[in-house]
Amino acid sequence: AQSVAQPEDQVNVAEGNPLTVKCTYSVSGNPYLFWYVQYPNRGLQFLLKYITGDNLVKGSYGFEAEFNKSQTSFHLKKPSALVSDSALYFCAVRDRGNNRLAFGKGNQVVVIP
Amino acid sequence: KAGVTQTPRYLIKTRGQQVTLSCSPISGHRSVSWYQQTPGQGLQFLFEYFSETQRNKGNFPGRFSGRQFSNSRSEMNVSTLELGDSALYLCASSLVPGDNTGELFFGEGSRLTVL
Numbered sequence: 011a012q013s014v015a016q017p018e019d020q021v022n023v024a025e026g027n028p029l030t031v032k033c034t035y036s037v038s039g040n041p042y043l044f045w046y047v048q049y050p051n052r053g054l055q056f057l058l059k060y061i062t063g064d065n066l067v068k069g070s071y072g073f074e075a076e077f078n079k080s081q082t083s084f085h086l087k088k089p090s091a092l093v094s095d096s097a098l099y100f101c102a103v104r105d106r107g108n109n110r111l112a113f114g115k116g117n118q119v120v121v122i123p
Numbered sequence: 124k125a126g127v128t129q130t131p132r133y134l135i136k137t138r139g140q141q142v143t144l145s146c147s148p149i150s151g152h153r154s155v156s157w158y159q160q161t162p163g164q165g166l167q168f169l170f171e172y173f174s175e176t177q178r179n180k181g182n183f184p185g186r187f188s189g190r191q192f193s194n195s196r197s198e199m200n201v202s203t204l205e206l207g208d209s210a211l212y213l214c215a216s217s218l219v220p221g222d223n224t225g226e227l228f229f230g231e232g233s234r235l236t237v238l
Binding site: 042044046051052053054055056059061100104108109110111112113114115116 | 127129154156158165166168171178179181213215217220225226227228229230231232234
């Protein structure tokens with residue numbers, strides 16, 4: 011079964027410092043990988059995805075993610091964190107051919123002013 | 124264009140009651156999926172509908188059901204509510220199942236509290 015793991019519960023980072031949120035995946039075949047962000051009492055907002063092609067994927071709000079097949083990882087990164095980046099971040103993997111997403115447990119990101 | 128619309132946004136029910144939640148997908152999107160989000164279990168897949176047919180179903184009891192109408196709008200129903208059904212229920216839409224763009228577009232959710 012497809013799955014993702016987000017090993018850290020919370021990531022604390024000072025404003026202006028680089029932000030990294032970790033994700034590893036387990037799938038059979040080639041994965042569709044996604045990052046979503048959730049603000050309090052809101053739905054999920056799409057940040058970026060990896061389907062195929064370049065291993066470095068650029069997304070919304072200055073975020074990017076690096077797909078590493080050998081390490082089965084898809085870490086989310088931002089060069090300089092903002093206080094407004096404080097939110098819950100979810101990594102997800104999807105089977106090709108259907109819309110069923112398997113989500114990680116989520117990472118709470120706290121950006122300290 | 125308008126995003127995914129879920130109604131109601133908030134509701135309170137008591138144990139044993141039933142609830143119906145509604146989801147209107149983005150115009151032109153024909154696939155609708157439902158997810159349950161709780162602090163303990165995280166985000167869990169409930170079911171997916173396309174062309175008024177359930178295509179996939181998650182590991183939830185039969186008290187959880189859904190349907191999709193010809194205009195792609197979807198409803199989910201939970202009968203005989205239990206305290207553990209308190210959650211944020213999220214609806215997501217996409218053009219077709221497994222379409223090449225990949226991402227799902229989520230609504231703001233319906234927060235259900237069972238007392």
